[in-house]
Amino acid sequence: MNRLQDRYQDDICIEPQPANSGRGNTARLRRWGVLHLALVARVLLFEIRALFLHFVGRWRAKRYRNQQRLRLQFGCGDNAKPGWVNIDLSPKADLQLDLRKSLPFADGSCECTYSEHFFEHLDYPDDALFFLRENFRVLAPGGLLTFGVPDAGSALEGYARATKGAPFTPVPGHPSWVRTRMDQINFLFRQNYICQIHQHRYAYDLETLELILADVGFSQIHQREFDPLLDTESRLNGTLYVSARKS
Numbered sequence: 001m002n003r004l005q006d007r008y009q010d011d012i013c014i015e016p017q018p019a020n021s022g023r024g025n026t027a028r029l030r031r032w033g034v035l036h037l038a039l040v041a042r043v044l045l046f047e048i049r050a051l052f053l054h055f056v057g058r059w060r061a062k063r064y065r066n067q068q069r070l071r072l073q074f075g076c077g078d079n080a081k082p083g084w085v086n087i088d089l090s091p092k093a094d095l096q097l098d099l100r101k102s103l104p105f106a107d108g109s110c111e112c113t114y115s116e117h118f119f120e121h122l123d124y125p126d127d128a129l130f131f132l133r134e135n136f137r138v139l140a141p142g143g144l145l146t147f148g149v150p151d152a153g154s155a156l157e158g159y160a161r162a163t164k165g166a167p168f169t170p171v172p173g174h175p176s177w178v179r180t181r182m183d184q185i186n187f188l189f190r191q192n193y194i195c196q197i198h199q200h201r202y203a204y205d206l207e208t209l210e211l212i213l214a215d216v217g218f219s220q221i222h223q224r225e226f227d228p229l230l231d232t233e234s235r236l237n238g239t240l241y242v243s244a245r246k247s
């Protein structure tokens with residue numbers, strides 16, 4: 001092993017290899033290949049299921065075709081709201097739709113669209129901007145878009161401000177492996193990165209949201225307070241809520 005390898009052995013994972021290391025490498029490569037194949041198969045299955053559900057969901061959405069002043073909740077999870085059309089890929093929704101695709105609602109047929117801890121699950125910029133454009137299309141003039149996402153800006157500020165060595169208080173409801181401030185940041189930025197649907201795909205702060213909402217055409221964009229009549233109690237801490245109007 002040369003001196004460079006010696007120095008950075010831990011970083012670049014170069015271990016001293018026995019004479020018959022060829023077989024070990026092949027086994028490792030095979031294991032790596034199987035793991036990746038399993039991952040690809042999982043993503044493929046997810047996409048096929050999402051496509052099927054979306055197809056059926058579009059058909060079911062025909063009942064809303066002639067309705068006006070709809071209120072849509074996206075990515076509702078377990079938090080379906082009475083009086084709203086609750087949309088998700090989960091079976092608990094009124095409509096199962098893949099929200100990376102176009103919405104089966106008429107232009108200007110909605111008075112309000114809402115989501116909580118959903119928007120960050122869309123790839124940025126493509127899916128995320130497409131979703132916002134679809135919101136803009138289905139909202140009536142004067143209609144309200146309002147949603148909450150994990151407040152990545154505040155989390156990073158908190159990280160930078162924290163005194164070195166000060167104990168970290170775990171956030172209730174977060175997984176037990178989140179034991180440090182850096183675990184917390186990783187959880188926020190790439191939550192469940194191995195599982196397609198529950199993955200965080202982008203992190204937002206107010207500046208970024210203001211910019212992209214204005215790009216799409218929204219106005220009166222602002223951060224709003226937690227609304228106990230609309231938002232979920234357990235999301236109170238660490239969520240950035242914004243509102244905007246289609247003028």
Ligand SMILES: C[S@@+](CC[C@H](N)C(=O)[O-])C[C@H]1O[C@@H](n2cnc3c(N)ncnc32)[C@H](O)[C@@H]1O
Pocket residue numbers: 074075076077078079087088089090097098099100115116117118121197198232235
């Ligand atoms: C973190 S959960 C939030 C659930 C709920 N709003 C809450 O605050 O507890 C994110 C939700 O978005 C849904 N979701 C993610 N990607 C989606 C997609 N492409 N289409 C539809 N729903 C999606 C998931 O099924 C999940 O229910």
